[in-house]
Amino acid sequence: MKLVLHSAKRASAPYRVRIGLNLKGLPFELRPVDLLANAHQGEDYRALNAQALVPTLEVDGRPLTQSLAILEWLDEAFPEQPRLLPLDPFDRAAARAMAEIIACDIHPLNNLRILRALTALEIDEDHRNAWATRWITDGFTALEPMVARHGGDFAFGDAPGLVDCLLIPQVFNAGRFKVDLSAFPAIRAAAAQAAEHPAIAAAHPDHHPER
Numbered sequence: 001m002k003l004v005l006h007s008a009k010r011a012s013a014p015y016r017v018r019i020g021l022n023l024k025g026l027p028f029e030l031r032p033v034d035l036l037a038n039a040h041q042g043e044d045y046r047a048l049n050a051q052a053l054v055p056t057l058e059v060d061g062r063p064l065t066q067s068l069a070i071l072e073w074l075d076e077a078f079p080e081q082p083r084l085l086p087l088d089p090f091d092r093a094a095a096r097a098m099a100e101i102i103a104c105d106i107h108p109l110n111n112l113r114i115l116r117a118l119t120a121l122e123i124d125e126d127h128r129n130a131w132a133t134r135w136i137t138d139g140f141t142a143l144e145p146m147v148a149r150h151g152g153d154f155a156f157g158d159a160p161g162l163v164d165c166l167l168i169p170q171v172f173n174a175g176r177f178k179v180d181l182s183a184f185p186a187i188r189a190a191a192a193q194a195a196e197h198p199a200i201a202a203a204h205p206d207h208h209p210e211r
Ligand SMILES: N[C@@H](CCC(=O)N[C@@H](CS)C(=O)NCC(=O)O)C(=O)O
Pocket: 011, 012, 013, 014, 035, 040, 052, 053, 054, 055, 065, 066, 067, 068, 103, 111, 112, 113, 114
């Protein structure tokens, strides 16, 4: 099976999928998409991803979009590799809830198109950063006790999984906005531990080709 990931260096949604692919031990070809040059808005890329967002994962030429859907597909298609989601139904729902706080309630308020829309409304950089900080802080305030309750060596239990795929890029993103994480010791501990894991470290933007 040939896997091609359309990804951007500092974008957090494809970063999630790079972590997931690495945790599964699946080799993939990485195709950088230059968001600042609007490469994602061209006709060629829109034919793969009608939303003009990264990531897109091509599976033998068939495109899959939406990072959470891609991560769940990885778990279903490769169940024999390390699991991203717990097997117990309650734990699966709890892990999904934590992932969705990030994917549905933090990240969509701060992605490039939203920040560009704020700029178009003449909101200056300080206020855009305050906006991003507000929503990251709100989401992390809800997530912190969940990581404290469910976390072990990683954000959910003692093995890396779906929650780490979401949390690590969001913590990276918080760093870009210089968000104060001192009120989130469980999140900081989980992120620090996960950063040491070779599959997660290999997905870091520092190892991504430019764009
Ligand atoms: N819900 C989508 C979000 C995808 C998304 O927002 N991707 C960002 C990068 S992290 C993007 O492509 N932004 C381009 C833009 O906003 O113009 C997913 O999880 O895949």
